[in-house]
Amino acid sequence: xxxxxxxxxxxxxxxxxxxxxxxxxxxxxxxxxxxxxxxxxxxxxxxxxxxxxxxxxxxxxxxxxxxxxxxxxxxxxxxxxxxxxxxxxxxxxxxxxxxxxxxxxxxxxxxxxxxxxxxxxxxxxxxxxxxxxxxxxxxxxxxxxxxxxxxxxxxxxxxxxxxxxxxxxxxxxxxxxxxxxxxxxxxxxxxxxxxxxxxxxxxxxxxxxxxxxxxxxxxxxxxxxxxxxxxxxxxxxxxxxxxxxxxxxxxxxxxxxxxxxxxxxxxxxxxxxxxxxxxxxx
Amino acid sequence: xxxxxxxxxxxxxxxxxxxxxxxxxxxxxxxxxxxxxxxxxxxxxxxxxxxxxxxxxxxxxxxxxxxxxxxxxxxxxxxxxxxxxxxxxxxxxxxxxxxxxxxxxxxxxxxxxxxxxxxxxxxxxxxxxxxxxxxxxxxxxxxxxxxxxxxxxxxxxxxxxxxxxxxxxxxxxxxxxxxxxxxxxxxxxxxxxxxxxxxxxxxxxxxx
Numbered sequence: 001x002x003x004x005x006x007x008x009x010x011x012x013x014x015x016x017x018x019x020x021x022x023x024x025x026x027x028x029x030x031x032x033x034x035x036x037x038x039x040x041x042x043x044x045x046x047x048x049x050x051x052x053x054x055x056x057x058x059x060x061x062x063x064x065x066x067x068x069x070x071x072x073x074x075x076x077x078x079x080x081x082x083x084x085x086x087x088x089x090x091x092x093x094x095x096x097x098x099x100x101x102x103x104x105x106x107x108x109x110x111x112x113x114x115x116x117x118x119x120x121x122x123x124x125x126x127x128x129x130x131x132x133x134x135x136x137x138x139x140x141x142x143x144x145x146x147x148x149x150x151x152x153x154x155x156x157x158x159x160x161x162x163x164x165x166x167x168x169x170x171x172x173x174x175x176x177x178x179x180x181x182x183x184x185x186x187x188x189x190x191x192x193x194x195x196x197x198x199x200x201x202x203x204x205x206x207x208x209x210x211x212x213x214x215x216x217x218x219x220x221x222x223x224x225x226x227x228x229x230x231x232x233x234x235x236x237x238x239x240x241x242x243x244x245x246x247x248x249x250x251x252x253x254x255x256x257x258x259x260x261x262x263x264x265x266x267x268x269x270x271x272x273x274x275x276x277x278x279x280x281x282x
Numbered sequence: 283x284x285x286x287x288x289x290x291x292x293x294x295x296x297x298x299x300x301x302x303x304x305x306x307x308x309x310x311x312x313x314x315x316x317x318x319x320x321x322x323x324x325x326x327x328x329x330x331x332x333x334x335x336x337x338x339x340x341x342x343x344x345x346x347x348x349x350x351x352x353x354x355x356x357x358x359x360x361x362x363x364x365x366x367x368x369x370x371x372x373x374x375x376x377x378x379x380x381x382x383x384x385x386x387x388x389x390x391x392x393x394x395x396x397x398x399x400x401x402x403x404x405x406x407x408x409x410x411x412x413x414x415x416x417x418x419x420x421x422x423x424x425x426x427x428x429x430x431x432x433x434x435x436x437x438x439x440x441x442x443x444x445x446x447x448x449x450x451x452x453x454x455x456x457x458x459x460x461x462x463x464x465x466x467x468x469x470x471x472x473x474x475x476x477x478x479x480x481x482x483x484x485x486x487x488x489x490x
Contacts, residue, residue, distance in 0.1 A: 010410070012407040015403070015406050015407045015410055016403045016406075016407065019402060019403055019406045020403070023402070033434075033436055034436045034441070036441065036442075036445050038449075064394060065390060065391040065393075065394035065395055066394040066395065066397060066398040067398075068391070068395065069395070069398075097390070097394075100383060100386040100387065100390075100391075103377070103378060103383065104378070104387070107377075107378045127322070128325055128326070128329060129321070129322065129325045132318060132321045132322055132325065133322070135318055136315075136318040136319075136322065139311070139314070139315050139318065140315070143315060143318055143319060143322075144318075144322060150377065191303075205452075206452055206456050206460070207460060209452050209453055209456060209457045209460065210457045210460050210461045210464065213453065213457060225433075225434055253434070256434060257434050257435050257436070259402060259406070260431045260432075260434050260435055261435055262406065263405075263406045263409050263410070263431065264428060264431055264432065264435075266406065266409065266410035267409055267410060267413045267424070267427075267428070269410075270410050270411070270413070270414060271413070271414060271415055271424070274414050274415070274416075275415075
């Protein structure tokens with residue numbers, strides 16, 4: 001096998017090894033990556049900034065642990081920003097492995113800001129079949145969720161006394177790693193005209209740009225980069241702190257960046273090998 | 283009767299759901315809310331059916347000692363254990379610090395995170411092998427992928443140019459293709475729904 005053919009057909013174990021080394025080194029030796037804040041992330045941030053004390057923001061959390069590296073940081077940053085601005089949160093989960101994700105975030109952040117369940121936030125819990133649940137919540141939150149996650153009837157929660165359906169929340173943020181985002185767009189926005197923004201994984205991001213242009217969603221936080229942009233904005237305004245280790249996406253960006261560089265280098269090497277061996281053979 | 287009754291239910295409910303969307307009357311709202319309740323109840327039964335199906339399939343695998351039957355044993359143990367700790371003692375099992383949540387946080391989350399971390403290695407290897415500029419279309423795909431990947435990389439003064447290019451790819455060609463795709467999906471779904479409501483498509487009733 002010639003040198004150029006070897007460049008084309010590197011053993012995959014070399015690829016794995018180099019990626020592993022790069023990830024470990026970057027994790028040990030951190031550095032800052034300059035960030036360009038995209039308008040779609042800025043608009044979500046600005047919207048939360050525009051909310052007044054007592055306003056209600058709904059967050060639909062539809063992801064499981066496999067997507068937490070990308071989506072958990074945005075969930076933490078938005079929750080901290082909202083609580084610091086005294087915005088009330090209404091949370092629900094439409095992914096079977098997501099209830100623990102919400103519980104993890106809300107139990108930690110509510111303690112940080114002394115927020116009380118039932119007064120400052122309500123966690124509705126999980127219900128299967130996203131499309132049906134979203135449609136039902138548009139009529140009345142009590143149809144799919146007669147009780148909250150902890151088993152308390154919704155009517156006995158102070159915050160829920162003034163809330164019936166989407167008309168009573170300022171906007172919905174859907175943080176998702178699956179197809180439920182389409183249902184939120186189709187039903188919550190399409191049928192009930194709820195103001196909607198989304199936070200999705202990196203691979204899903206390109207799917208949702210058409211909805212951004214058609215204004216069916218007013219903002220889009222895409223993957224770890226989007227989460228890092230959000231953290232950057234929140235840190236700048238003092239909602240989260242570098243010292244408290246609250247910038248997990250921002251701190252992970254160097255790892256993602258170096259890994260991308262290595263992947264690009266591998267692609268370039270493969271293509272050089274391909275063209276040179278083709279030239280040699282012809 | 284076995285065919286007519288399900289067809290009548292599907293057609294009746296289908297047309298009602300279609301019509302109620304355009305009729306803003308309270309009676310329709312009440313029936314609509316009632317039907318949403320029904321769908322959730324039916325969905326819960328479907329979940330039980332799935333649980334039953336998973337249990338039986340795993341038991342059969344273990345009984346027949348088919349290849350990989352050991353995984354089915356682990357699946358059954360996990361299922362039974364999480365059911366017990368999840369149901370006992372009622373809602374308290376769902377709060378932070380409960381056995382259910384401890385297993386979720388310290389076993390399930392690391393397993394899932396590990397599984398998806400491995401993807402980085404597979405994707406790197408797949409990208410290295412697949413992204414070859416063999417044809418014009420493959421070259422366009424390769425160049426687009428490189429521009430999108432490079433938007434995460436600080437390139438100094440070139441960063442703003444690359445950001446503009448990446449943004450252009452996402453908001454113009456990508457959006458045009460996605461929009462065509464979504465419109466196609468929407469039309470396809472409408473056609474399928476109409477076929478089901480009109481009785482042209484009856485595979486949901488089984489083979490006969």
